[in-house]
Amino acid sequence: MSNGTKHVGNARHWPGMLLATAFFFAYVYLPIVILIALSFNENRTVTVWTSFSFDWYKMAFQNRDIINAAGNSLLIATVASTTATVIATLAAVRMSVDNFRGKTVFSGLIALPITVPEIVPAVATLMFFASLGVTLGLGTVIIAHIAFCIPFAYLPIRARLEGMDPRLVEAATDLYASPVKAFFKVTLPLLLPGILSGMVLAFIISLDDFVTTFFLGGAGSTTLPIYIFGLVKTGVTPEVNAISSLMLLLSISLVSLSLFLGRDQSRK
Amino acid sequence: MRDNTDNIAISVRGVSKIFDEGVNAFVALDNVSLDIGSNEFFTLLGPSGCGKTTLLRLIAGFEQPSQGQILLNGENLEQLPPFKRPVNTVFQNYALFPHMTIAQNIAFGLEMLGRPRQEINSTVDEMLELVQMKALADRRITQISGGQQQRVALARALAPKPKVLLLDEPLSALDLQLRKDMQIELKRLQLETGITFIFVTHDQEEALTMSDRIAVMQGGHILQIGSPRDIYEHPQHRFVAGFIGEINLLRATTGKATPEGLELRLGEMRGLEAKAKKQVSSGAKLTLAIRPERILLAGQDKEPLTGKLTNVVYHGTDTLYHFDLPDGQAMRARRQNSDKTGPEWKIGDTISWSAKPDSIAVLED
Numbered sequence: 001m002s003n004g005t006k007h008v009g010n011a012r013h014w015p016g017m018l019l020a021t022a023f024f025f026a027y028v029y030l031p032i033v034i035l036i037a038l039s040f041n042e043n044r045t046v047t048v049w050t051s052f053s054f055d056w057y058k059m060a061f062q063n064r065d066i067i068n069a070a071g072n073s074l075l076i077a078t079v080a081s082t083t084a085t086v087i088a089t090l091a092a093v094r095m096s097v098d099n100f101r102g103k104t105v106f107s108g109l110i111a112l113p114i115t116v117p118e119i120v121p122a123v124a125t126l127m128f129f130a131s132l133g134v135t136l137g138l139g140t141v142i143i144a145h146i147a148f149c150i151p152f153a154y155l156p157i158r159a160r161l162e163g164m165d166p167r168l169v170e171a172a173t174d175l176y177a178s179p180v181k182a183f184f185k186v187t188l189p190l191l192l193p194g195i196l197s198g199m200v201l202a203f204i205i206s207l208d209d210f211v212t213t214f215f216l217g218g219a220g221s222t223t224l225p226i227y228i229f230g231l232v233k234t235g236v237t238p239e240v241n242a243i244s245s246l247m248l249l250l251s252i253s254l255v256s257l258s259l260f261l262g263r264d265q266s267r268k
Numbered sequence: 269m270r271d272n273t274d275n276i277a278i279s280v281r282g283v284s285k286i287f288d289e290g291v292n293a294f295v296a297l298d299n300v301s302l303d304i305g306s307n308e309f310f311t312l313l314g315p316s317g318c319g320k321t322t323l324l325r326l327i328a329g330f331e332q333p334s335q336g337q338i339l340l341n342g343e344n345l346e347q348l349p350p351f352k353r354p355v356n357t358v359f360q361n362y363a364l365f366p367h368m369t370i371a372q373n374i375a376f377g378l379e380m381l382g383r384p385r386q387e388i389n390s391t392v393d394e395m396l397e398l399v400q401m402k403a404l405a406d407r408r409i410t411q412i413s414g415g416q417q418q419r420v421a422l423a424r425a426l427a428p429k430p431k432v433l434l435l436d437e438p439l440s441a442l443d444l445q446l447r448k449d450m451q452i453e454l455k456r457l458q459l460e461t462g463i464t465f466i467f468v469t470h471d472q473e474e475a476l477t478m479s480d481r482i483a484v485m486q487g488g489h490i491l492q493i494g495s496p497r498d499i500y501e502h503p504q505h506r507f508v509a510g511f512i513g514e515i516n517l518l519r520a521t522t523g524k525a526t527p528e529g530l531e532l533r534l535g536e537m538r539g540l541e542a543k544a545k546k547q548v549s550s551g552a553k554l555t556l557a558i559r560p561e562r563i564l565l566a567g568q569d570k571e572p573l574t575g576k577l578t579n580v581v582y583h584g585t586d587t588l589y590h591f592d593l594p595d596g597q598a599m600r601a602r603r604q605n606s607d608k609t610g611p612e613w614k615i616g617d618t619i620s621w622s623a624k625p626d627s628i629a630v631l632e633d
């Protein structure tokens with residue numbers, strides 16, 4: 001941008017910009033802030049503040065259904081994100097060493113599911129399992145979660161690979177490392193921040209998922225989002241606020257971790 | 269070409285490298301042949317894009333020749349992947365492992381070879397000593413300067429004691445003073461280790477000062493191979509003459525054969541003689557090359573050839589005289605400032621000059 005246009009183009013000089021920004025923040029974050037606040041409300045009525053308490057958190061932790069649902073959520077997210085990350089790592093590394101026709105298209109196809117409405121693969125997978133006569137449950141949910149986690153794990157790994165000097169692997173093979181050793185001694189350690197970042201991202205996406213889990217779940221596969229949905233239908237209690245706040249805390253921690261791991265260490 | 273085949277480390281035989289296919293096909297190396305002796309400091313010299321890196325990559329095994337063979341101590345390397353070749357590379361951008369310390373970088377090759385821990389430790393110490401990096405052994409690569417990285421890259425490649433060390437413009441990223449120091453350092457390391465060095469550079473001065481022999485490359489071809497003195501004094505090619513040092517390239521016609529060699533005419537002017545290697549018919553047009561410092565300048569009528577001074581440039585140790593020949597060709601002569609005053613020639617003066625037959629190179633184009 002040249003100096004002449006910089007002044008005019010500077011968003012600081014647009015009227016109403018500040019107001020719009022303030023409105024955006026309020027619009028997005030105010031309900032969340034209120035939810036968190038109400039999770040500490042002693043009163044049962046959701047809308048009236050009386051006094052501060054941890055009662056709803058205590059109740060949530062004593063509720064067996066909630067504990068089960070949380071356990072399912074963590075199990076599904078752990079298995080799905082790890083499996084997806086292994087597959088995504090192999091795909092990304094393979095894609096970076098091979099030069100084949102249509103590589104760009106193929107690479108795009110790996111990332112495409114992110115933009116496809118989730119309901120489409122969910123219904124498709126449901127039909128697939130139904131036609132095979134598979135009973136829906138934890139297993140089917142995990143399989144479906146692995147599938148939609150792959151692109152989320154793939155992207156940070158791919159980005160990290162693209163920033164890697166191909167000479168480093170050549171240097172390793174020049175110094176008597178077989179291709180397998182070069183992978184474990186050089187490629188993998190350098191890729192690790194991207195891999196961990198991808199895994200955390202996949203974990204959050206899985207933890208948060210509703211649509212796919214709802215379609216492909218069965219008896220014994222209730223996750224936290226599904227459980228909360230069920231509670232809300234019978235009326236929102238501050239207990240729901242408490243669980244939601246905890247999930248939010250976990251997500252924020254994981255996102256921060258992902259950003260921290262994915263940051264470019266070579267930059268000073 | 270060397271006679272004693274026992275002492276040849278690397279033999280490149282009729283190697284071509286063609287990148288891509290069809291309309292995009294690009295010949296990076298065209299039928300290149302050379303023999304490099306063991307313990308030799310051999311330099312590939314040429315402008316950017318002439319195929320120097322490609323030749324190194326073929327020797328290291330990162331690329332396969334499209335045609336021809338590369339032999340190491342008489343053994344064909346074709347079936348040998350890079351990690352099985354006793355050849356190490358100092359990469360142009362060093363390519364040090366950023367997730368390892370300096371000592372870990374140097375130990376890498378030895379670890380991959382499965383050497384015992386004790387041997388690895390003592391070799392790493394020895395290498396750190398050799399490149400004077402002992403104090404920094406546990407630093408990370410990101411915490412040291414470019415010159416230090418250069419030394420680590422060198423130590424890392426030398427640690428497994430390869431038969432041949434390939435160095436791809438290792439000094440080009442360093443500033444002038446550091447580069448001069450490292451030139452001396454590299455030469456010392458080569459003599460101490462006795463390893464064959466194949467050194468790539470586009471800097472002719474670097475090539476002249478460091479090498480046992482130089483191959484001058486252009487556009488995927490090797491134009492001339494010889495000692496620095498040979499390349500400088502007896503360039504066989506117009507490109508080689510122009511690329512290395514300062515030189516006068518003159519269009520001349522041949523006169524009659526003389527006992528010394530061949531009479532040459534510059535326009536109508538006679539009096540220049542060259543040692544002709546092969547028979548050239550009288551009246552043939554050719555290019556000859558004379559280094560400015562080989563021209564003997566004198567006042568008017570003292571020497572057989574003439575010129576008209578167009579410029580005089582004082583350079584401290586010497587003075588550069590620009591003059592035009594009667595047929596209009598421009599020339600330069602360099603003269604040592606061996607006394608305080610020097611000759612009192614002024615621009616516009618007619619001077620006389622000569623050059624010994626063995627100072628004149630007759631070139632192929």
Ligand SMILES: Nc1ncnc2c1ncn2[C@@H]1O[C@H](COP(=O)(O)OP(=O)(O)O)[C@@H](O)[C@H]1O
Nearest residue numbers: 287288294296315316317318319320321322323
């Ligand atoms: N992998 C490749 N694919 C296509 N062309 C290449 C490749 N590597 C090198 N070249 C081309 O080959 C020529 C010689 O390159 P290189 O050996 O790197 O030259 P130098 O090291 O002498 O500067 C250049 O024109 C370069 O563009």
Ligand SMILES: [Mg+2]
Nearest residue numbers: 320321322436
């Ligand atoms: Mg190069």
